[in-house]
Amino acid sequence: MASKIIFFFLFILFPSSQFHLCGAQTLVKAGYWYASGEFPIQDINSALFTHLSYAFADVNASNYQLLIPSASQQYFSTFPTIVKRRNPSVKPLLSIWNGISATGKSIAGENVNDSVLSSMVSASSKRKAFIDSSIKTARRYGFQGIDLFWVWPNSTDLSNIGVLLDEWRAAINSEQRQPAESQLILTLAIRYLPTIEMVSYPIDSIRRNVDWAHVVAYDYHLPTRENFTGLHAALYNPSSNVNTDFGIREWLNKGMPPSKLVLGLPYHGYAWKLVSSQDNAIGAPASGPAVNIDGSMGYKAIKSYIRDYGYGATSVYNATYVVNLLTTPTIWINFDDVEAIKAKMSYVKEKKLIGFKAFQLSNDDNWVLSRAAQGGENQANKQQLLLKIILPVSLIVILAVAILGYVPPEYVRKGIYSMKYDVYSFGVLLLQIISGKRNTCYYGPQENLNLLEYAYELWSDDRGTEFIDTSLDDSSSTCKIMRCMQIALLCVQENPENRPTMLEVFSMLKNASMAATTPRRPAFSLKADKNTGSTSASQQEICSFNDPQISQLEPR
Template sequence: MTSIACYNLATNVCHHSSMAMALTIPTLFLLFLSSKFPFSSAQTWIKSGYWLRRSELPVTDINSSLFTHLICGFAGLNPSTYQLSISSSDAQSFSTFTSTVKQKNPTVTTLLSIGGGSVYSWTLPSMVSQSEFRKSFIESSIKTARSYGFDGLDLCWPYLIWGLNTRYEMANVDALFDEWRLAIESESANSSGSQLILTMTVQLSPYLDNASFPIESIKKNLNWVHVMAFDYYRPTSWNYTAAFAALYDPGIQWSTESGINAWIDGGLSANKLVLGLPFHGYAWTLVNSNDTAIGAPAKGPAITDDGCMRYKDIKAYMQGSGAVSEYNAAYVVNYCVIGSSWIAYDDVEVVKNKVAYAKKRNLLGYFVSQVENDDENWVLSSQAALEDEKNPVIAPEGEKNPVIAQKDEKNPGRNKRHFLLIMLPTAATVTLVLVYSSWYKGNKFFQPRKVFICFCSLMQNCSGYVPPEYVKRGTYSTKSDVYSFGVLLLQIISGKRNNCLHGPREDLKLLDYAYDLWRCGKGMEFMDPSLDDTNSSCKLVRCMQIALLCVEENSADRPSMLELSVMLKNETASMNIPKRPAFSTRRDENEDEVQESTSQQEIWSVGDVSITQMVAR
């Protein structure tokens, strides 16, 4: 089975500037406006579902009564004319989609999604690059939506980093949204139809490597965006079992909450965000069938070629084997173990809690990917559609999770405060003192402002700085703070975010990206171009090597803080060769398996830490 397409949706909500004059405009004109702009200040809670053209589920079998909006995907894009293309084999199902789903629910709104896997990765970047290309695309999209009877359009281009990763290129996307909105308003003003809805499917975070999504343009021109809150980890690229759509993550940085926070902190209001609910899961093959915790070592996909499974197939597989589902409240995920197969997925309780979370955060609604993946009783869609105010607004609690057994299970936020309490006095203080001292002595490539920004990032959210021994076992070592120091140092010398993907294909986390460049002798390509170490005794590449030593998987292989001080201050001090960093999604040939030190004298749990145990290092 190939990976399930996970892109989505749209609906109708928009504020037109003329509405502000409502009290002074004649009633008949108000009625005219309401027919042209079907949006009000009291926005409708969106319950949307995504249907793909090659779905095994016929359009006639969709239970549209469970949704306020349904999205049909995908329309393609001609790489020469930049006009929408719908194959002859898909034309019939697309042209009857709206009329068919309205038979069971006359009020349902339909949208046509453009892009997804049906468009070459270079076609969309090329389309936005020139005004005449954008004009052809925009006119074609509006014409196609009208002729096929859709109520709106969705641009399914979640990974904007594929082809667009500079501020200049992002300005073209800004222009596309401006021109698209103007064209939609103009078309509506000159026709009898309601104004088309305009939405976009986006990735978890608005931040790219060298740019970010054009949030101001999105606010002004799009009705909302659909956040792909899933597929953070896959068994084809992640060598540990994982909550692939974790609502929270006590360990690393990828979680739904971190993504929602990033969009809101970036300036997009919560009521412009529609939360993605995955109706699929992933199966990993365990290295050790007795180690079944989240974060357990794995060796690739299980059951299917890429590990991806539909919800209904997961439930059937479990029923056939008699497997029991486990619910992890810290991550908000279900998982089950069948032999050496470990399957993560969202079941009824997870869906209920995610919808409750969306309401608590005042999001606009949710979309499911995809309606086909639900079981024959529509159990997940039915649960999501229940607008029951009694749904629990979740704060994770009561979970006996082996991965975090020694943490505060009732309050993941407290776990992060524990981390800051224990790590910050050493990691952040040493970073600030050493780096500022280096700058003060003439090594001005360490700019205090850059250090301060990175320090504030750590203070605000320790995600991404947490060492592997804590993520996997809930324990700290005497060198856990060294790991945090290494991550922080890599951010300082590169000027890059730790919560973005990097590299030529934008598929590497910061640590992997740094290691690959250092290993190939291209370390300077990693550095912030504004930094200059020409007249400094502390060279940037040396700092990079030191940082990579700090972020190794095995805590015993990391240097001590005293050794760090010597290496940073003495350019002749000897250093080891770094191994691939912790949480790496890659493996080098002939690379020794990393075995973590678990000696009693080096590992402590959070609850055991006291001042008398903190010895000088």
């Protein structure tokens, strides 16, 4: 029996194990590097990211093949190599865009020209030329994936985009690759709303064909087109549907799985010129952009502006909208600072989205925002580390219990105190690991419950999460820990016949879909069972517990 226990823990500890934390997966931490900027590739802290997009390749209006702007040709072939020097596991993506305005600043705003992409998706031959060229170009320069950043398609383009994605995925799947080459990743930028002019995005095709879609959750309000101040990336808005939460919920309601959605994080904000120094509220009258020609300001520039302004100027975090605001008598700036980024990453976790994608990296200030965005995964990493520590330690404890272990109540009633180790002892240990509490103490409101009773009472009242040690608890894996608690309670039931075998325990922990019965009252219970009304027979017969002396050696 002991060998089965050891095998069980080895199974958990090794990477080949199928024992995964519920919902645990690698967080997508992506960002755009803008080739037309002045931020060197070698300055990218690629260790903070899982995916980095080179922005952007264009589309040739004549043959619909990819076109690399002459100004960025020198960077194209070196980008994948350079970002991998610091982080060999980062995946470089080739991002395609055909809507940059003459100033090169407008990303999701007005006056962009998407006619080339519209023409491309409208005909099979044009789509094929585009698809073949994208795959060939990505491979030629060492990119591991392709990203389409087309944020403002016409409503008439949407059905054709679905066809494009079907054909694109088929081409990627059938590509003749070199042995060392992995299949290309395919990602897509999408608007914050799943409809354009009442026409829906091809959600089935997106779900079926892309690895993930990046929600462009910013540029909702721009000073170049509105005469009032507006929040360009509000997570919430009590008075308007123009906010990220509304858009995400619309995508989810229309059938887009959260496991395919990545939240866009803006590393930029916008500055409005106020009409009146007496009115600086959200929605206040404004007379166009401030600070520069279109009001757009990178995070680094905003922080510099605040420092240079002096006189104790500081931004204020608004938790209602999840945004940071800076106001002066004449200027109103809204942007995402560390507080907003952390709140959005909590939102990613809450909605079970799979990560973030920042636009754009050169706007960060010494990687402050990018480090703040790591928070969601850092908690999961902390838990993984704790489990990696706890589980090997528990293996040592298992071996110790095989010698000095907890004694099942039926042994105690017969006066047998031996070296035997069985499923009951395992259940006690598992409850101690989950709770971080000792079994020789008392718990509960009146501190009159032993650990087994305390666990059972919380479980029966649907309050099992209160039992979990706070250092282990995490919303992305609570369901797995709760299943461990259920199995542990099954192991310590009063009647030995109701306890599972170690083989059954092993199977239930290994296979989350395997049914587990509802636990009954544990042994040594002082309180009456809610179902039967009787107290524990072991408690009626035994006055002390879990403190026997070894009086008999009986190897198993």
